[in-house]
Amino acid sequence: DSGVTQTPKHLITATGQRVTLRCSPRSGDLSVYWYQQSLDQGLQFLIQYYNGEERAKGNILERFSAQQFPDLHSELNLSSLELGDSALYFCASSPQDSGTDTQYFGPGTRLTVL
Amino acid sequence: TQLLEQSPQFLSIQEGENLTVYCNSSSVFSSLQWYRQEPGEGPVLLVTVVTGGEVKKLKRLTFQFGDARKDSSLHITAAQTGDTGLYLCAGARSHNTDKLIFGTGTRLQVFP
Numbered sequence: 001d002s003g004v005t006q007t008p009k010h011l012i013t014a015t016g017q018r019v020t021l022r023c024s025p026r027s028g029d030l031s032v033y034w035y036q037q038s039l040d041q042g043l044q045f046l047i048q049y050y051n052g053e054e055r056a057k058g059n060i061l062e063r064f065s066a067q068q069f070p071d072l073h074s075e076l077n078l079s080s081l082e083l084g085d086s087a088l089y090f091c092a093s094s095p096q097d098s099g100t101d102t103q104y105f106g107p108g109t110r111l112t113v114l
Numbered sequence: 115t116q117l118l119e120q121s122p123q124f125l126s127i128q129e130g131e132n133l134t135v136y137c138n139s140s141s142v143f144s145s146l147q148w149y150r151q152e153p154g155e156g157p158v159l160l161v162t163v164v165t166g167g168e169v170k171k172l173k174r175l176t177f178q179f180g181d182a183r184k185d186s187s188l189h190i191t192a193a194q195t196g197d198t199g200l201y202l203c204a205g206a207r208s209h210n211t212d213k214l215i216f217g218t219g220t221r222l223q224v225f226p
Contacts, residue, residue, distance in 0.1 A: 002156065033214075043157070043202060043216040056213045090156050102147075103214065105156030 003027065004106035006091050012112045018079040021109045025072055025093030031055065032074040033094070033103060034066055038087040049074055050097045081113045117141055118205055118217035126223045130192050135220045137186045137203035144206055146179055146186045147214070151200040160188075193224045 003026035013019055025032050034046040036059075045058035049068035060066075063081075068074045078085060088108045094101035121136045137146070145164040149157035161170050163179035163186065170177045176189040186203055203217040 002158070004156070035216075042218050043204075045213050045215070048213065058213055092156070102159050102162065105149075105158070107154070108156050 002104040002106060004091060004093050004104050006089075006106035006109050008109060009107065010110050010112075012114065013081060014114055015081055015083060017081050017113075018077065019081065019111065021076040021078070021089050021091075021111075023074045023076070023091030023093075023106060025074070025091075026104055029093035029095050029104070030072065031094045031097050031101070032068055032072070033092040034060075034074070034076050035090040035092065036087050037090060037108075043090070046076070048097075055097055078111070083113050086111055086113045117215050118203055120201075120203060120217040120220045122220060123218065124221050124223075126225070127193055129195055129224055129226050133190050133193060133222070135188045135190075135201055135222075137188075137217050139184050139205065141205075141207060142183050144183070146183075146206075147204045148177055148186070148188055149202040149204060151202060152198075157200075157202055190222075193222075195224045195226055198222055198224050 005024045007022045011019055030051045033048045035043050036046055037043045046060040047066050048056040052068050063079050066076045088110050090105050090108045092103040092105045094103045118139050145162055147162045148160045150160055151157040161177045166183045167181045168179045174191045178187045201220045204214040206214055
């Protein structure tokens with residue numbers, strides 16, 4: 001158990017819909033990262049928040065957005081969903097904001113878009 | 115463009131065999147991490163290497179960071195069925211960059 005929690009575990013929805021994925025980092029960790037993992041693309045970095053502020057952006061689509069709240073939990077919002085958005089979405093947390101910090105991954109949310 | 119290429123993509127071996135997984139790039143990384151991911155779970159960090167030429171051992175696993183910090187290898191001695199999983203390398207390109215770049219992954223299956 002990494003200490004990072006993600007909800008829901010599974011999500012099935014239709015194209016065009018909007019969903020929100022939730023992540024609670026390990027106690028004391030200030031950074032939260034979101035990743036997308038699909039079979040053909042591997043693990044892709046989407047976005048990072050550090051202590052409530054956006055810190056780094058990766059391959060995140062404009063239809064996707066995220067935020068980190070004062071209690072440090074984070075939400076990833078996916079809108080106008082397409083079939084290709086079906087993937088595993090992971091959240092990870094780390095104590096600070098260094099690239100060499102260990103990132104602790106949550107169990108993931110499996111999103112299926114029908 | 116995939117910055118970190120792993121090889122092989124798939125590996126299927128018998129228990130007791132040795133194996134090596136490679137992680138290669140044309141870019142220099144300030145540090146490189148190896149993760150193992152089991153089905154239905156998130157990746158779990160195995161090791162971080164930060165110095166060119168560094169070798170780290172974790173029981174039957176040996177990790178090496180290339181002298182030029184562009185590549186890394188993971189060697190497993192006497193593989194066990196519990197080693198089965200997806201192995202991912204991930205690199206950070208500077209100490210101030212928080213974006214980890216993940217490799218393409220190596221899926222290992224160890225049969226009894």
